Amino acid sequence: MDTTTYDRTALFIDGEPTSPSTISVVEVIEAATEKLLGTAALAGPADIDAAVAAARRALTSWGARSAADRADHLDRFAAALKSRAKQTAALASRENGMPLSTSINVNGYAPALMVEYYARLIRDADRDDVRPSVFGGRTVVRREPVGVVAAITPWNYPQSLAAMKLAPALAAGCTVVLKPAPETALDAYVFADAAQEAGLPPGVLNIVPADREAGAYLVEHPGVDKVAFTGSTPAGQAIGEVCGRLLRPVTLELGGKSVSMVTEDADLELFAAKLLEVSLVNNGQTCHAGTRILAPRSRYAEVVEAVTETVRALRIGDPLDRATQIGPLVSAAQRERVLGYVESGRADGYRITTGGAVPGDQPVGWYVQPTVFEGVDNRARIAREEIFGPVLTITPFDTEQEAIALANDSRYGLGGTVWTTDEQRGLAIADRIESGTFGVNHYLLDLAAPFGGVKSSGLGRELGPEGLAPYQRTKSVYFGTSAAAAPVAGGSRR
CATH class of the missing domain: 3.40.605.10 (Aldehyde Dehydrogenase; Chain A, domain 1)
Known part of the structure; x- marks a missing residue:
């Protein structure tokens, strides 16, 4: 280096x-x-x-x-x-x-x-x-x-x-x-x-x-x-x-605490392929990151498995290595902040499906394993506060109306995504989300369109x-x- x-x-x-x-x-x-x-x-x-x-x-x-x-x-x-x-x-x-x-x-x-x-x-x-x-x-x-x-x-x-x-x-x-x-x-x-x-x-x-x-x-x-x-x-x-x-x-x-809403007809392969750039970009140190994943109960186990396996496979390492997908956090204080949220989720009884600690093979640098909590109540601290690190929560829902209510039950409204094979359905959901920006099977800022x-x-x-x-x-x-x-x-x- x-x-x-x-x-x-x-x-x-x-x-x-x-x-x-x-x-x-x-x-x-x-x-x-x-x-x-x-x-x-x-x-x-x-x-x-x-x-x-x-x-x-x-x-x-x-x-x-x-x-x-x-x-x-x-x-x-x-x-x-x-x-x-x-x-x-x-x-x-x-x-x-x-x-x-x-x-x-x-x-x-x-x-x-x-x-x-x-x-x-x-x-x-x-x-x-x-x-x-x-x-x-x-x-x-x-x-x-x-x-x-x-x-x-x-x-x-x-x-x-x-x-x-x-x-x-x-x-x-x-x-x-x-x-x-x-x-x-x-x-x-x-x-x-x-x-x-x-x-x-x-x-x-x-x-x-x-x-x-x-x-x-x-x-x-x-x-x-x-x-x-x-x-x-x-x-x-x-x-x-x-x-x-x-x-x-x-x-x-x-700040933000954006949702990533998976519908019953979602293409889970596409969702998993985009997970890093939508939910964990820049090691989760992103205001619009879709860190609150909402999953339909009918496909809940599939979503948990897809998210867990995708996150577990992410390559953690030197940020200057072009193959690295998750690098260190910006400072020791930021790492302690993120680990504090992980302990909060664990203390509240939510199950960690992957991550939850400092990677054992990274003794130097402010690294945190990308972490997934499942079965998280939308009222939990880890679902409501901006963590600004690689921590995802998965919350089940029964109906589209409930999912929209969960998405809007937040003090924030910066970003968000919906995953569906029906773009018109995605647009209709976007219309009902209280957010300045929203993505359908995609989220990337457009330099020619307003962001806020x-x-x-x-x-x-x-x-x-x-x-x-x-x-x-x-x-x-x-x-x-x-x-x-x-x-x-x-x-x-x-």
């Missing part, structure tokens, strides 16, 4: 490496080896002030550029990210334990694809929205950048979740202060390197890894116009309260054209009947 260390002793503010105002650093520990991978500087309040000030200085000129000009910058930014994709994916895997077979897409190439997508979107939509007024005359609806964006991202999908904010924000003409999670602070600087290579103007993108206190300072900062956050529901609630008090726009993508949750899973949407709108504010310009009807000069600000 590569023994290189990746130290980042400077922050990225106003287009260049900047010495931090504090001596605080975070040691990033490799999930599979428990050895030091590198250190990163942590920002303090003075650094947050500097980053926000740089973003504010850059906002006027960046927002005033034509959409085509911003799109050209974004295309160069995407190319710079793409050229680093393999190295970025490997670094992220070393930080959080994500198997490289997954990381190469979500941390390697997906960020560049998102930046390219929003570059195309603004390039193709560079026009004002001119509407006839119901009172005569016309109204020109202009879309302007919302301003300086505080983007706060977690450690589980560090590159793609950051890009889900950076790409539409920059496309809209906003400037950004990115606060990545300390656990994955090192890979965040790939965005800085790519921004410099692409020639993004100084201050358009600023990167300041920080702890929770400095992150809270950023959320409340008077120079911030919008907050975009992905993380836990409790943290999102706290951020939402602050933004509500400040009347500050906020996007919150939070309902209930305690968050507010707002990311991705697709809908993901651009939160970074824009509309201004209506009214023209009466006596005004000239020619198009308004100046073009669009989209």
Whole structure:
């Protein structure tokens, strides 16, 4: 394994490496080896002030550029990210334990694809929205950048979740202060390197890894116009309260406890083949993972056997090995959290059909065996709380109506799947599930379609054209009947 260390002793503010105002650093520990991978500087309040000030200085000129000009910058930014994709994916895997077979897409190439997508979107939509007024005359609806964006991202999908904010924000003409999670602070600087290579103007993108206190300072900062956050529901609630008090726009993508509903006519071979990517992707450290499996009582034994045998056969090991399917968790604390839930399920009397411990052949690294509980009551703690690890529960049901009620009996509503050979039946079930996204025999985020949750899973949407709108504010310009009807000069600000 590569023994290189990746130290980042400077922050990225106003287009260049900047010495931090504090001596605080975070040691990033490799999930599979428990050895030091590198250190990163942590920002303090003075650094947050500097980053926000740089973003504010850059906002006027960046927002005033034509959409085509911003799109050209974004295309160069995407190319710079793409050229680093393999190295970025490997670094992220070393930080959080994500198997490289997954990381190469979500941390390697997906960020560049998102930046390219929003570059195309603004390039193709560079026009004002001119509407006839119901009172005569016309109204020109202009879309302007919302301003300086505080983007706060977690450690589980560090590159793609950051890009889900950076790409539409920059496309809209906003400037950004990115606060990545300390656990994955090192890979965040790939965005800085790519921004410099692409020639993004100084201050358009600023990167300041920080702890929770400095992150809270950023959320409340008077120079911030919008907050975009992905993380836990409790943290999102706290951020939402602050933004509500400040009347500050906020996007919150939070936790989940999604169902994977198997119907009587389901193709169990397909279900088993997709189980890893739908329910255990990234070692279960995924907000939309379908960790609550609902099985019809008529096929319950079949489902339990299929899930158990599939999970038992998963290959656990080094996340940099392309054959690995389950890697380590991000930290010792996360492993203890997940093992605590396993013990909770065991103490409640639920049977473990496979897993339930630390793998004996992995003495180093924060590994947990993928674990399956069967016969779980939907009211059990392991069925209701987000575990964020490789733990699945199987709950029986008698009727489709009961299954839908079980699916909706949750504080969360982010994802979910149904498994059926009748797509129309699957669509009808999807209509009745309280969730922002849902899959029929499949679940994979579509970069061109909105993603987000309902209930305690968050507010707002990311991705697709809908993901651009939160970074824009509309201004209506009214023209009466006596005004000239020619198009308004100046073009669009989209």
